[in-house]
Amino acid sequence: MGFIWSIIIGGILGWLASLIVGRDVPGGVIGNIIAGFIGAWLGSALLGKWGPVIGGFHIIPALIGAIVLIFIVSVILRSMRSKAHD
Numbered sequence: 001m002g003f004i005w006s007i008i009i010g011g012i013l014g015w016l017a018s019l020i021v022g023r024d025v026p027g028g029v030i031g032n033i034i035a036g037f038i039g040a041w042l043g044s045a046l047l048g049k050w051g052p053v054i055g056g057f058h059i060i061p062a063l064i065g066a067i068v069l070i071f072i073v074s075v076i077l078r079s080m081r082s083k084a085h086d
Contacts, residue, residue: 002055006037007033009036009054010035010057011029011036013035013040013057013062013063014031014033014036016066017039020067021067021074023070023071023074026073035066038065039068040058040061040066041065042069043058043062043063043066043068047064047065048061
């Protein structure tokens, strides 16, 4: 049950981050889950482990990490698209 709970929380974190950034995560639901997991890792690495824990995620650093990740991915994808049209 813990793994399923982690997938759900990771997906919600990725979804919230995409709403905050205003960009869609490539890959839809799977992209949200991946962004949530990678964001949790990134946020914990940059900000440490603090705040409330749900489903094994420290929510605040994980959400901030997912926001940063989605922003960086959207900038890179936009850059790649603009270069493809040149």
